[in-house]
C-alpha cells in the first residue's frame with residue numbers, strides 16, 4: 001500500500017514550507033499538494049521531485065467548492081492509500097467591522113477555514129492507520145474572540161476546539177492530531193487580511209515571525225505529537241493568559257467523564 005502525505009494551502013506560506021519539510025524528512029511515496037494556483041503547485045512539485053525524489057500529485061482545487069472535496073474523496077477511494085500525514089493549511093482572514101463587511105467574504109472564511117478543514121479531515125481519517133497524523137493550522141486568534149477579526153478568530157476557535165477534541169477520539173487508533181497556533185507570520189496572509197485594517201496589522205507586525213521559524217516548530221511539535229503547538233515565547237505566554245491550560249484540562253476531564261460512563 002502506498003504511503004502518502006496531503007497538504008492543502010501548499011501554494012504559499014506555511015503550507016508550502018511544511019510540504020517541503022515533509023518531502024525532506026518523512027517516509028512517504030507520494031505527496032499530494034492542494035491549492036487553487038496551479039502554476040505555484042507546478043513550481044513546488046518540480047522543486048520537491050528534483051531535490052527530494054518524492055513523487056507529487058498536484059490538485060488545483062478551490063476547497064470552498066464541494067465538488068473539490070468530492071474529487072479528493074474519489075481519488076482516495078480509487079487508490080486506497082495509507083495517509084501518513086494530512087496538513088490543513090488552506091485558509092484566509094479578512095479584518096474589518098463584521099456588520100459592514102461583505103457577507104460572502106465572511107461566509108467563505110467559514111467555508112474554507114472550518115467546513116473544508118472538517119470535511120477533508122473527516123474524509124482522510126478513513127485512510128489513516130496507527131502512526132498517521134493530522135496537522136491543523138489554527139492560530140492564536142483561536143484563543144481570543146477578536147473584535148474586527150470576529151469571523152476569522154471564530155473560525156480558528158473552531159479549528160482549535162475541534163482538533164483538541166478529535167485528538168482524544170483518535171488516540172485509540174494511534175492517530176495524532178496537532179493544532180498549530182502561530183501568532184502573526186510573514187506570509188501572503190497579510191496581503192489579503194490587510195485590505196481593511198492597516199493600523200491593527202502594524203501592531204501585529206511588531207511580533208511577526210518568519211514562515212521558516214514557524215514551520216520548524218510545527219514539524220517538531222507534530223513529531224512530538226503535541227496537541228497544541230504555539231511557536232515563540234510571546235505567543236506561548238499570550239495563549240496561557242488566554243486559557244490554553246484550562247482548555248487542555250477541561251478537554252482531558254471531558255474525555256475521562258465520557259469514558260467512565262460509556
Ligand SMILES: NC(=O)C1=CN([C@@H]2O[C@H](COP(=O)(O)OP(=O)(O)OC[C@H]3O[C@@H](n4cnc5c(N)ncnc54)[C@H](OP(=O)(O)O)[C@@H]3O)[C@@H](O)[C@H]2O)C=CC1
Nearest residue numbers: 009011012013014035036037063090091139184185187189
Ligand atoms: N500568516 C499568519 O499570520 C497566520 C496564518 N495562520 C493560518 O495559516 C494558514 C496558512 O496561511 P499562510 O500560509 O500564512 O497564508 P498564505 O496566504 O501564504 O497561504 C494560504 C494558502 O491557502 C490557500 N487557499 C486560499 N484560499 C483557498 C481556497 N479557496 N481553496 C484552496 N486553497 C486556498 C492559498 O492558495 P491559493 O491562493 O493558491 O488557493 C495558500 O496556499 C491559514 O489557515 C491561516 O489562517 C495562522 C496564524 C497566523
Ligand SMILES: N[C@@H](C=O)C(=O)O
Nearest residue numbers: 139140141182183184
Ligand atoms: N495569528 C494571526 C493570524 O491568524 C493574527 O492574529 O493575525
